Amino acid sequence: MYExxxxxxxxxxxxxxxxxxxxxxxxxxxxxxxxxxxxxxxQTKKExxxxxxxxxxxxxxxxxxxxxxxxxSGDIMQTILKTLGSSAxxxxxxxxxxxxxxVFNRRHLNEDxxxxxxxxxxxxxxxxxxxLLPIMRAGRTGDHDMANPIPTQxxxxxxxxxSAAMISVALFLAPGILPLLNSVGWLSVDRLFNGPNxxxxxxxxxxxxxxxxxxxxxxxxxxxxxxVRTLRAGGSLFAHPIHLIIVAIISFLFAAGLVSLxxxxxxxxxxxxxxx
Amino acid sequence: MTATNSIxxxxxxxxxxxxxxxxxERHGYGIMKQVEADSQGKxxxxxGTLYGSLKRMLDAGLVRESDKRVDPxxxxxxxxxxxxxxxxxxxxxxxxxxxxxxxxxAQQRKLFPKTFAYDV
Numbered sequence: 001m002y003e004x005x006x007x008x009x010x011x012x013x014x015x016x017x018x019x020x021x022x023x024x025x026x027x028x029x030x031x032x033x034x035x036x037x038x039x040x041x042x043q044t045k046k047e048x049x050x051x052x053x054x055x056x057x058x059x060x061x062x063x064x065x066x067x068x069x070x071x072x073s074g075d076i077m078q079t080i081l082k083t084l085g086s087s088a089x090x091x092x093x094x095x096x097x098x099x100x101x102x103v104f105n106r107r108h109l110n111e112d113x114x115x116x117x118x119x120x121x122x123x124x125x126x127x128x129x130x131x132l133l134p135i136m137r138a139g140r141t142g143d144h145d146m147a148n149p150i151p152t153q154x155x156x157x158x159x160x161x162x163s164a165a166m167i168s169v170a171l172f173l174a175p176g177i178l179p180l181l182n183s184v185g186w187l188s189v190d191r192l193f194n195g196p197n198x199x200x201x202x203x204x205x206x207x208x209x210x211x212x213x214x215x216x217x218x219x220x221x222x223x224x225x226x227x228v229r230t231l232r233a234g235g236s237l238f239a240h241p242i243h244l245i246i247v248a249i250i251s252f253l254f255a256a257g258l259v260s261l262x263x264x265x266x267x268x269x270x271x272x273x274x275x276x
Numbered sequence: 277m278t279a280t281n282s283i284x285x286x287x288x289x290x291x292x293x294x295x296x297x298x299x300x301e302r303h304g305y306g307i308m309k310q311v312e313a314d315s316q317g318k319x320x321x322x323x324g325t326l327y328g329s330l331k332r333m334l335d336a337g338l339v340r341e342s343d344k345r346v347d348p349x350x351x352x353x354x355x356x357x358x359x360x361x362x363x364x365x366x367x368x369x370x371x372x373x374x375x376x377x378x379x380x381x382a383q384q385r386k387l388f389p390k391t392f393a394y395d396v
Contacts, residue, residue: 022327022331025331025334026330029327032304032305032353032355033303033305033308033323033327034323037308039351055322055323058325059322059323059324062322062325065324065328066331
């Protein structure tokens with residue numbers, strides 16, 4: 001009986017992860033149904049552990065689906081896509097002067113155009129603007145944007161400040177797993193990124209590197225979400241200090257990467273031969 | 277016929293829930309048991325699937341909450357009951373019509389195995 005109480009309270013906790021509207025509309029009924037199923041298993045003396053495990057997994061998949069549906073059906077996805085598009089364009093415009101310098105100052109030298117360098121520069125700028133642009137826009141519109149108020153009814157894992165901060169930190173730290181596995185000897189990072197022959201370009205390794213860079217970008221965007229919503233509602237930038245710290249750290253890291261790249265490559269932009 | 281043609285095909289979960297509710301109001305556990313019985317134990321629906329489908333069916337107006345009451349066949353806890361709406365009944369009829377047409381085509385093409393006792 002004690003076991004069943006624990007299972008019931010765990011399931012009740014799991015149900016709290018559903019979006020707010022879902023929880024309000026069906027949470028109570030769902031909890032009751034789970035109780036009924038548990039009672040049935042107890043009465044028929046069927047194995048409870050397998051049933052509980054299956055139900056928890058099935059419900060967790062349901063929770064994931066509901067959040068996905070909410071994100072893809074609402075205007076959140078459109079806003080994200082719009083922000084990503086603007087960030088991509090702004091970043092391209094900002095690296096254009098460096099591209100012109102490279103082309104113009106090195107026109108006499110017989111060298112290939114360093115596409116990878118500009119891609120990395122663009123990626124750093126893209127990350128910074130994708131994280132900061134929504135915050136800046138929200139700060140500018142303030143509470144005049146009440147046509148698009150805080151969607152309180154759409155409380156998802158990504159919009160709830162607490163869970164957003166946790167997901168953001170997890171995403172930011174996730175790429176750190178690779179060096180950790182490498183240090184205990186469970187994985188060869190070198191082979192993972194460079195393939196069996198380091199002399200030859202290894203596409204899966206390049207795709208993996210790119211995906212790993214996108215982890216902190218996603219972390220920054222998610223951490224910025226609650227700040228954006230508070231600013232839109234006319235609140236303070238400092239209402240979510242933890243989120244602000246996460247955003248600041250991630251943006252600073254990308255900015256530091258960009259600045260060090262520009263400093264390192266500055267002689268090349270100025271046309272110095274054999275600058276590398 | 278024209279009205280039923282305009283209704284899009286249903287997902288298996290929605291179809292089974294509508295079928296379960298066609299014989300009367302049921303609570304969540306009752307729907308699960310009826311689906312299991314209707315499908316002769318072939319379809320088992322977990323709470324995640326059942327309530328995910330119910331949410332969309334409530335939003336689409338195919339079902340509605342009727343009331344909260346005690347099930348005399350169970351304990352004295354009060355449960356929320358769900359019932360079919362007019363739109364839900366229409367959607368179920370349209371789906372059954374589609375199934376009927378498919379069965380007719382299958383019969384015409386003699387697709388049923390001879391072992392089945394169908395009237396071909």
